[in-house]
Amino acid sequence: MAELCDTCWNDFANDLAEYEGATxxxxxxxxxxxxxxxxxxECPECHGEIRAFPTNYDRWVYLAPHEAPAKEIPSRYRWRLMEIPRLYSHVAVRMAATHPLPGELVRPAHVAVCVSPDAVAAVEEARESDLRRGQPREPDDFGDAQLRGRRDING
Incomplete structure (x- = not known):
């Protein structure tokens, strides 16, 4: 495992925060x-209640005040609250590598429940991305065209 200097760590954490929406x-x-x-x-767009939680990399994210079933929240906006003794009461961890069961409760990022037009558009795009990842690929996506070409050459 590599250690980063303070400048490199801040650059990495800021990039990760920007990607995950922890701003x-x-x-x-x-x-x-x-x-x-x-x-x-409260959200300046929808005036709904939001909660700020620290992330596991020292940045903060706005989450919805209530949990929701994972099937209703696009994977990009799924978070869990983990209890970390002696630091904070809870730390937000984005569920990037794990896939919860559809009925499992997750804490959505506020943008996933916000009714502002920009947030709704971003959530729909994330849903479509999840659907594209879950659908079977066309045969050419697996390199079958290259395999057919090899078969023709090899007889």
């Missing part, structure tokens, strides 16, 4: 003398 600002930390109520943030 939320951190939650404000109240001071020891601060007794004001901190309201949960």
């Amino acid at each position: 939320a600002p951190p939650r404000p930390e109240p001071g020891p003398e601060d007794f004001e109520w901190i309201e949960p943030p």
Whole structure:
């Protein structure tokens, strides 16, 4: 396993955050003398409630306040909350390598439940991408055209 310098780590973490949509600002930390109520943030587009959670690579992501079945959320927007002792109460981890069962509950990124036109378009594109990945490929996609050419040459 390689170690990265601080500059390289920040570049890598920022690129990963951009790809995963973890571009939320951190939650404000109240001071020891601060007794004001901190309201949960709301989406500027749909005015729905959002929750900011730290990721496992020190960036923040806005997630929906409630879980949803995995079959309803495109794979790009599926997150889980993991309990990490002594760091935060929960850390958001994107479910990139694992495929949950259709009925398993996941925490969707806010964009997956947002009703703004841009968010709806992005979610539909992600759904179509999931469908394309799940459909069988055409025979030529497997290189069968090349195999047919070899058969013709080899008799």
